[in-house]
Amino acid sequence: MAxxxxxxxxxxxxxxxxxxxxxxxxxxxxxxxxxxxxxxxYFAFFGGLACVAALVWGADTIKHLCSYGLGTGVPSAGxxxxxxxxxxxxxxxxxxxxxxxxxxxxxxxxxxxxxLIANHVVRMDIPVMVVSLTELAVVGAISVLxxxxxxxxxxxxxxxxxxxxxxxxxTVQSYGTSVIGGSIVALIFMLAAIAIQHAFNACLGxxxxxxxTLMLAAECGFLSMIPIAVISFAxxxxxxxxxxxxxxLIGWFYTYMRYIELSKRDAYAWLDAxxxxxxxxxx
Amino acid sequence: MEEIIFGIxxxxxxxxxxxxxxxxxDTESDIGSQGDPNSQVQLAPQMGYIHRIFNxxxxxxxxxxxxxxxxxxxxxxxxxxxxxxxxxxxxxGSALAVFVQxxxxxxxxxxxxxxxxxxxxxxYIDILKxxxxxxxxxxxxxxxxxxxxxHLIISALGHPFPLPLLGLVWxxxxxxxxxxxxxxFYGKERQYxxxxxxAGVPISASGNIVRYAEAGERNxxxxxxxxxxLGGPASGICFGLIVFFELWRTxxxxxxxxxxxxxxxxxxxILIFAIIDRYIEVWARKTFGPYVAPEExxx
Amino acid sequence: MSALGGPAQTSGVQSPTGMGLxxxxxxxxxxxxxxxxxxxxxxxxxxxxxxxxxxxxxxxVHFVPVGGAPAAMGQAPGIATGVAMLAxxxxxxxxxxxxxxxxxxxPLALAGGAIGGGLLMAITxxxxxxxxxxxxxxPAASGKVDKDPITGDTFPEYKSQGTEGHGLPFISWVGxxxxxxxxxxxxxxxxxxxxxxxxxxxxxxxxxxxxxxxxIAVSLAGVFAIGMFLMNAVLAAYNxxxxxxxxxxxxxxxxxxxxxxxxxxxxxxxxxxxGLLELLGVF
Numbered sequence: 001m002a003x004x005x006x007x008x009x010x011x012x013x014x015x016x017x018x019x020x021x022x023x024x025x026x027x028x029x030x031x032x033x034x035x036x037x038x039x040x041x042y043f044a045f046f047g048g049l050a051c052v053a054a055l056v057w058g059a060d061t062i063k064h065l066c067s068y069g070l071g072t073g074v075p076s077a078g079x080x081x082x083x084x085x086x087x088x089x090x091x092x093x094x095x096x097x098x099x100x101x102x103x104x105x106x107x108x109x110x111x112x113x114x115x116l117i118a119n120h121v122v123r124m125d126i127p128v129m130v131v132s133l134t135e136l137a138v139v140g141a142i143s144v145l146x147x148x149x150x151x152x153x154x155x156x157x158x159x160x161x162x163x164x165x166x167x168x169x170x171t172v173q174s175y176g177t178s179v180i181g182g183s184i185v186a187l188i189f190m191l192a193a194i195a196i197q198h199a200f201n202a203c204l205g206x207x208x209x210x211x212x213t214l215m216l217a218a219e220c221g222f223l224s225m226i227p228i229a230v231i232s233f234a235x236x237x238x239x240x241x242x243x244x245x246x247x248x249l250i251g252w253f254y255t256y257m258r259y260i261e262l263s264k265r266d267a268y269a270w271l272d273a274x275x276x277x278x279x280x281x282x283x
Numbered sequence: 284m285e286e287i288i289f290g291i292x293x294x295x296x297x298x299x300x301x302x303x304x305x306x307x308x309d310t311e312s313d314i315g316s317q318g319d320p321n322s323q324v325q326l327a328p329q330m331g332y333i334h335r336i337f338n339x340x341x342x343x344x345x346x347x348x349x350x351x352x353x354x355x356x357x358x359x360x361x362x363x364x365x366x367x368x369x370x371x372x373x374x375x376g377s378a379l380a381v382f383v384q385x386x387x388x389x390x391x392x393x394x395x396x397x398x399x400x401x402x403x404x405x406x407y408i409d410i411l412k413x414x415x416x417x418x419x420x421x422x423x424x425x426x427x428x429x430x431x432x433x434h435l436i437i438s439a440l441g442h443p444f445p446l447p448l449l450g451l452v453w454x455x456x457x458x459x460x461x462x463x464x465x466x467x468f469y470g471k472e473r474q475y476x477x478x479x480x481x482a483g484v485p486i487s488a489s490g491n492i493v494r495y496a497e498a499g500e501r502n503x504x505x506x507x508x509x510x511x512x513l514g515g516p517a518s519g520i521c522f523g524l525i526v527f528f529e530l531w532r533t534x535x536x537x538x539x540x541x542x543x544x545x546x547x548x549x550x551x552x553i554l555i556f557a558i559i560d561r562y563i564e565v566w567a568r569k570t571f572g573p574y575v576a577p578e579e580x581x582x
Numbered sequence: 583m584s585a586l587g588g589p590a591q592t593s594g595v596q597s598p599t600g601m602g603l604x605x606x607x608x609x610x611x612x613x614x615x616x617x618x619x620x621x622x623x624x625x626x627x628x629x630x631x632x633x634x635x636x637x638x639x640x641x642x643v644h645f646v647p648v649g650g651a652p653a654a655m656g657q658a659p660g661i662a663t664g665v666a667m668l669a670x671x672x673x674x675x676x677x678x679x680x681x682x683x684x685x686x687x688x689p690l691a692l693a694g695g696a697i698g699g700g701l702l703m704a705i706t707x708x709x710x711x712x713x714x715x716x717x718x719x720x721p722a723a724s725g726k727v728d729k730d731p732i733t734g735d736t737f738p739e740y741k742s743q744g745t746e747g748h749g750l751p752f753i754s755w756v757g758x759x760x761x762x763x764x765x766x767x768x769x770x771x772x773x774x775x776x777x778x779x780x781x782x783x784x785x786x787x788x789x790x791x792x793x794x795x796x797x798i799a800v801s802l803a804g805v806f807a808i809g810m811f812l813m814n815a816v817l818a819a820y821n822x823x824x825x826x827x828x829x830x831x832x833x834x835x836x837x838x839x840x841x842x843x844x845x846x847x848x849x850x851x852x853x854x855x856x857g858l859l860e861l862l863g864v865f
Contacts, residue, residue, distance in 0.1 A: 083813035120602025181797035183448035187357035205398025269405035345667035459671025470654030481719035483656030485744020549697035573739035
């Protein structure tokens with residue numbers, strides 16, 4: 001007997017979250033462009049915040065999609081979102097200042113096509129499949145681009161493929177110690193893939209509440225920012241990386257505490273070292 | 284010749300690290316109850332069986348371990364790029380990856396259990412406090428061994444992939460191998476210990492996992508104690524053999540026949556495993572015998 | 583609120599809709615034309631290779647025996663892991679071997695990739711049977727057929743009561759190895775095609791030698807190969823709807839849909855991956 005996927009009703013309408021997520025993440029990721037304008041690296045952490053906004057939107061999309069009967073499970077939706085998103089993000093990165101816009105357009109194309117294929121060729125026949133996979137691909141692309149901007153300080157392809165390394169005491173330019181050359185993109189891909197699907201997957205059940213799910217999505221976003229901030233110490237200067245790390249830690253701590261409060265609110269009982277409470281009706 | 288001997292030495296070391304990683308991975312996922320057996324932990328309260336088992340619902344083991352090992356590898360790579368000693372870099376990277384894993388584990392337990400409030404399943408905070416640190420410890424062993432193995436493959440054997448990418452590849456393979464081998468043992472043998480040995484769990488018993496056992500009310504540490512006796516080592520051997528044969532056939536036989544020697548040896552090894560599998564399958568049929576006489580069986 | 587809507591419950595295999603087929607064919611043709619336009623003959627051949635690689639991945643996933651949650655209880659035959667990620671594990675192990683053998687030539691790298699994937703599945707399937715037989719005392723039996731097509735073993739009397747079968751009968755074992763080999767072959771093919779395209783274009787673009795830009799080419803090709811592998815594996819998993827016993831399972835006959843789906847999705851993702859560097863410097 002399989003576990004039934006049930007979705008809680010009520011809460012903020014999905015389209016509202018879509019607009020907040022899309023507009024919010026675009027604004028936040030363009031704030032990292034201030035790095036190029038001011039020739040510093042202090043605004044790198046806005047990329048991570050863009051990723052958090054996108055993940056909150058993505059978690060609600062997965063919930064919306066699964067309420068229509070996506071039987072094979074939640075994690076695969078995250079995989080297909082990120083599979084398309086990472087290609088779109090890197091294609092976008094090659095266009096310089098238009099990177100977020102191009103990434104979103106390319107992701108929407110790939111996502112819509114995957115949705116069409118899933119509905120019409122593989123015959124999933126889920127009403128919201130095309131729209132949801134489009135949204136998920138866009139979320140994936142923004143998450144990847146945001147985290148790339150956070151770790152490298154920029155979303156410009158040419159700046160992402162050059163880095164410096166120390167050979168025999170001399171600092172030399174090297175393609176190998178760059179964000180793309182060192183395959184940090186692979187790590188970002190997996191971070192975002194697990195983070196997108198975790199919020200809904202972990203809150204799955206009859207008493208799923210939208211505010212708790214979205215708070216968990218934000219917490220996953222900030223949690224993903226923490227290792228990215230640590231890795232950014234290798235690419236951007238010390239103080240900007242420290243700012244990134246502090247923003248990530250504070251954001252994570254706050255969302256984590258709020259999530260625990262919301263779980264306490266929703267749980268049937270919050271017991272410490274108590275025996276099994278058999279249900280009142282008996283097993 | 285020296286190169287081949289060096290390569291064989293590294294291969295043996297990588298195989299040993301892979302075995303440790305596989306064993307730790309399976310024990311960790313059994314203590315945290317991740318993957319397909321976790322669907323029973325999720326189902327039990329819905330059938331009225333309240334329990335004190337840790338419900339770690341973080342996707343499946345392959346993507347989860349892909350992430351932990353890629354994280355460990357990515358952080359280790361960054362530390363090495365900052366000129367930190369490789370061993371220290373791998374230790375620090377694994378420690379930070381384990382922190383992320385621990386946080387994911389706690390949010391998964393809280394989320395799933397809070398969403399089961401309708402079936403009167405309480406959140407047991409002491410389970411959260413005691414199990415999380417144990418899964419983190421096993422995960423650290425698994426991640427450290429896997430990242431160290433990847434680092435050896437790159438720096439000593441010359442694989443072209445950068446460390447994070449190789450970490451992702453072997454992390455997903457580790458999760459797949461460990462989950463395939465260890466899950467049935469944990470799911471059937473330990474979770475359904477009260478069912479008859481030597482047969483699968485009948486569908487009518489779904490959800491009726493063991494909740495009161497030899498040490499009082501069962502928790503996930505009891506499950507880990509049991510599955511570490513067979514499931515863990517079996518997963519370790521599985522992943523260790525995979526890594527060892529993959530490296531060994533390349534290091535030793537690639538110089539032969541312009542590289543085709545490695546391919547031929549690979550085919551031979553697959554055929555040997557086919558023979559082994561067929562032998563134990565026939566042995567099981569003969570030794571255990573059918574459940575009912577063939578004429579009585581209905582398909 | 584439980585799952586609302588969802589696929590229509592009809593018996594038999596639903597073939598792709600007319601619109602799905604037409605859209606897929608148009609997409610493949612448009613992508614091939616773009617590839618020729620952007621990178622001439624090399625690009626066209628590369629995209630054909632990527633499409634074939636994606637099709638091999640999608641087809642190979644149908645061979646892998648996956649039982650899902652019931653298999654973890656000894657209630658269903660197959661491996662107790664998700665189908666997309668098990669195939670990904672095998673395919674990526676194959677990619678590891680194939681990438682290592684890349685300098686030795688195309689056919690050798692492909693063979694290495696196939697053997698790598700097949701070897702992982704061979705060892706894993708054998709160990710699964712070891713655990714079932716020696717750890718749990720359960721012989722292998724299939725629930726979908728009465729006799730093993732290869733060995734002639736009969737199954738009904740070896741199925742425990744109340745289950746659908748358990749373990750890995752020899753046909754499932756063979757299916758697993760074939761699936762792993764096809765997955766490894768497909769993933770390696772995608773990786774090699776992209777690597778060739780990037781190694782041809784990058785030295786001229788960046789004014790560096792092939793060895794210097796190698797990390798970038800390898801990382802980009804590797805991340806795209808993994809992303810496309812997961813996209814195709816998830817689409818194939820949607821086709822299978824979660825669990826399949828192997829090539830003898832009636833669900834196996836659904837594979838033509840997955841082949842069309844994989845071809846179209848790989849064509850679209852592939853053209854973006856091939857055209858990635860063309861956008862550099864345009865903006």
